[in-house]
Amino acid sequence: MKKKIKMGMIGGGSGSFIGAIHRIAAFLDGEIKLVSGCFSSNFSNSIATGKSLFMHEGRIYENYREMIEEEAKMPDGERIDFISIVTPNHLHFEPAMLALEKGFHVILDKPMTFSLEEALLLEKKAKESGLLFAVTHTYTGYPMVKEAKERIRKGELGHLRRIYVEYPQGWLAQDIADNNKQAAWRVDPKRSGKAGCMGDIGTHCFNLVEYITGLKATEVCAELNTFVPGRLLDDDGVVLIRYDGGVKCVLMASQIAIGEENNLKIRIYGDKGSLEWNQHDPNTMLLKWPDKPTQMLRVGQHYLSALARFNTRTPAGHPEGYIEAFANIYRNFALALHSIKRGKKPRAEYLDFPTVEDGVRGMKFIETVVASSQSEEKWTKFID
Secondary structure, eight states, X not given: OOOOEEEEEESOOTTOHHHHHHHHHHHTTSSEEEEEEEOOSSHHHHHHHHHHTTOOGGGBOSSHHHHHHHHHTSOTTXXXXXXXXXXXXXXXXXXXXXXXXXXXXXXXXXXXXXXHHHHHHHHHHHHHHTOOEEEOOGGGGSHHHHHHHHHHHTTTTOSEEEEEEEEEOOTTSSOXXXXXXXXXXXXXXXXXXXXXXXXXXIHHXXXXXXXXXXOOEEEEEEEEEOOSTTOOSOSEEXXXXXXXXXXXXXXXXXXXXXXXXXXXXXXXXXXXXXEEEETTSTTEEEEEOSSSOOEEEETTOTTSOHHHHHTOOSOTTSOOOHHHHHHHHHHHHHHHHHHHHTTOOOOGGGGOSXXXXXXXXXXXXXXXXXXXXXXXXXXXXXXX
């Protein structure tokens, strides 16, 4: 009989926004159960979080090292199958590396690590181990994003020419670090890394373009800005990107755009047609043509690709959103892990989640963009 995949979690204790989102996403399809965790550096917080989730107190650990070491000693039927790491950026690398060393599959929040050097070490270890490694670039999980990928793969837009992708937010338009835990670490270079806004949401834009189009960036020209006085990292930026085949992209990310929430939007133009998708209306995608009316595609309809339908849960007209997109990463990861545990090769659609390679691409994006912004020459070759 098929059994649930057993998850351990590092981070995500009381006061964490994204930890709760990860758990909801992991539980949505009934494939995964949470059995162990180290939810906070504060053990009292960790205990309280675990108890609120009805966990056995013996599987709530004081630190991630104890958790991984103790879980690794347990028999296969009892130990966790994978670890979800939902800590700030500077606390990604060490638990992820130890998890891989002890034979645990990993789901890691983005951006992948504090530095590119750490990301490359994780990539090397993940490939050597053969373990599954996912990075939670959530927006690739939307059914209409997957439909966009399939339409471009089939050549319906023709040769791609121009891409616009933007992600404006307004929540960091003022200095709120003293009163907001989520803001505090994101604007701190000792915890966030080299980039602020571009690391936090610019990497989502970058990943979205490469996922949908299959293109790889070759050069960037970036301007990073810090508008809030005293802030040490960027809170706004624009990046021009050149891709293989002459495709050009304008990427904009901002966290000082007052009035904006999470207004992620992408437009892709080819020589035969174009498409447009906006997270504010995620169940809709527009296809535009030179010689016929604009088509409005909707989630749940029979005319969508098999990939989009596989990642859709509800009938047409019933909204699916951020949680469901997030859950698609966890569900596909779990289905792939089920296959591996049964000694079978996972189906292609099971492996449709952001991988360690995507995480490394995101870290290379951060490095290249920061270098370009600091350079007088501007156009900077994308790191190989």
